[in-house]
Amino acid sequence: MQTDLSAALDIGGTKIAGALVDARGRLVERAARPTPADKDGATVMRAVAEVVAELAAGPGWARVTAVGIGSAGPVDASSGTVSPVNIPGWRDFPLVAGVRALVGERPVVLVGDGVAMTAAEHWQGAARGHANALCMVVSTGVGGGLVLNGRLHTGPTGNAGHIGHISVEVDGDACPCGSRGCVERIASGPNIARRALANGWRPGPDGDTSAAAVAAAAHAGDPVAVRSFERAARALAAGIAATATLVEIDIAVIGGGVAGAGEVLFAPLRAALRDYATLSFVRDLTVVPAQMGTDAGVVGAAAAAGQRPRPDACVPAP
Incomplete structure (x- = not known):
């Protein structure tokens, strides 16, 4: 049939x-x-x-x-x-x-x-089986969505869970959205690359200045590239912990091009999360890579x- x-x-x-x-x-x-x-x-x-x-x-x-x-x-x-x-x-x-x-x-x-x-990861991916989840796309921008009590929570306009524009640095850089210190302003791919370049990282002979090139340099041990990813990880951790504290999610799923950096991003992210997710009801929060891809x-x-x-x-x- x-x-x-x-x-x-x-x-x-x-x-x-x-x-x-x-x-x-x-x-x-x-x-x-x-x-x-x-x-x-x-x-x-x-x-x-x-x-x-x-x-x-x-x-x-x-x-x-x-x-x-x-x-x-x-x-x-x-x-x-x-x-x-x-x-x-x-x-x-x-x-x-x-x-x-x-x-x-x-x-x-x-x-x-x-x-x-978020709907895809909850249905078929890394958030499957979790009643309360935050799923994020970290790429050119930073977006996200929520599953609460087993239901996709879109909000009245379809934008609920837009973690990229949570402010995690009250006196931080101005964000194009009009706020300051947004997660996206720190953790998106272009901003990871921008910070690395500003702090002295230089691309290889191919001239590639993308976040992927910074990730490759970080994998190779370049200290400036490592620090740029560590700062992005702390911004993500602060935003995830704030979200978990508000709505008691138990898993955060991260996809997008920046997540392709692997442990260069996820290791400092998990470490930073221990600094921010300190209350008893969020300490067991886990962070995992997305599974659904393109x-x-x-x-x-x-x-x-x-x-x-x-x-x-x-x-x-x-």
């Missing part, structure tokens, strides 16, 4: 990915387009329409019962609009209305990309759309 599917869209500054996802989280069809370089609003929406059209042309489309969108933010699920920082042409862009015009009567659900990643956006968008039975329920670990 054929089962229902969800259509899922993962919209970011470099790629627009789409998939049809079954009730077990498997991707049965895929489509993708580069996000147009000029980032003009109408042009980007045409790319979204091409992804949907490719999925709709496949044999599984007739089984699609719901559509989920995970988008770079800010998003506003209450109005169905998005204003992604990395897509300048979309400001208060009516994305849900645009997608609904493409998919007919099917319900459309919008969440931020951090929330989508499919997290579409799998999470499908989960948020309610494809799986009891879509917000905690799925027991096998």
Whole structure:
């Protein structure tokens, strides 16, 4: 017997990915387009329409019962609009209305990309079986989402859990969001690299100044690179501990490009967490790498759309 599917869209500054996802989280069809370089609003929406059209042309489309969108933010699920920082042409862009015009009567659900990643990790990944979790994407920016009491907690606009803009340094550097000392301003990939360069780290012959290059240097023992990652780890630890203290999560899952640094990030992060998560009810908090990889956006968008039975329920670990 054929089962229902969800259509899922993962919209970011470099790629627009789409998939049809079954009730077990498997991707049965895929489509993708580069996000147009000029980032003009109408042009980007045409790319979204091409992804949907490719999925709709496949044999599984007739089984699609719901559509989920995970988008770079800010998003506003209450109005169905998005204003992604990395897509300048979309400001208060009516994305849900645009997608609904493409998919007919099917319900459309919008969440931020951090929330989508959280839904994926809770359904099929590292947070599976945990009723209270924080999942984070640490990359060009820092985003996140929450699972509370076994339910994906999106908040009224779809942005709950956006840990990147918790202030962990009250007199810290100004953040583009308007605040100061945000986790993202310290722990995102570009800021890890910026700090390393400012403190004397120099790239190799290839001139690569990315966070990945700083991570490679840290693995090789470069002290400036190590310190830049240690500072990022402390910022992440402070934000995670603050979140755990507020809502009593028991696991934090970290994905994204910066998490690819491995123990260069996770070892100092776990050490710093012992300094910040000191109350009895947060001392057992664990931090682990994400498992879902590049499919997290579409799998999470499908989960948020309610494809799986009891879509917000905690799925027991096998």
